[in-house]
Amino acid sequence: MEILPGEGVALVKVGEHRDVVESRIGPPVHPGRSSRAVYETSPMLVLTYTGDETVELVELADGDGDGGEEVFFDGVQLTSRFMDDVVADLEAKGYEYEETDIGYRFEPGFAVFSMGSRWARDLDPDAAEDDPRRVVEGVSVAPYEYFAEPAEEEIEAYISSRQSGGNR
Template sequence: MEIIPGRGVELVVIGDRRAQVEERLGPPRGNADLAPAVYATTPPLVIGYAPDDTVELVEIGYSGRGARAEASFGGVRLTHRLIDDVVADLHARGYTSTPCDVGHDFHAGFSVWSMRVLWAGEVDPTAGEDDPRCVVEGVSVAPYSYFSGE
């Protein structure tokens, strides 16, 4: 699933109304009253809604089902890869970022992050059990100001 920095993905963009999203994706999984809303797509979409029921954040989780089922941007696979490799690939293409507590916030309008649920051995067969490298488990898409607080 290709991200659109600062905007979302083809299926859901910042500013869409909840009713529009649910027309396209169906109802969220589980309890619809929970925030954020999780939709049964591949890869999974997690949508944060503002109090007025418009989309303010689009998150794409990893699928673990191969490159075509992961989030990408401009030919760079973002999810289910080592975070250092993803950041290096994007920096080499001229995208700048600031580190955050769980990953990197890119000035273009997205963030790659890891909650350390996955371990390096899941994407690198040469990794040892104590390998500290993080795997990108998700991508958050919103204007950079959402991440920076500016």
């Protein structure tokens, strides 16, 4: 599945209403209407909705090497590959990036990440048990600003709002 940086994928775009999304791809695999919904697509879609039920973030899981569809951008396979290889391929195409705590965010409006649930031996059977190479397990798509680390002032304002709300 090809991503559209900053926008989503062909099936789902940031800003679309949940009803529109679900009329196209069906209901989520779990009941209810939580702000995060998982859809049975290939690759699996995980959507985050805002309070007004519009898509805020599109996430795609890797195919786990089980023959599931992988995620691509500009001819580069993003998922089920070593993180360093993905970053090198995108950098060679001129895409700028920043490291995050779980992966990298790229200027066009997407991030690749690893939660540590896969290990090097999943891709390289000859890898040592302590091989530190990370495997890209998923891709998040949203406007680039979405992935920015919050400024100190934003963190303080959030903490302040939580404290004032908790004292009522």
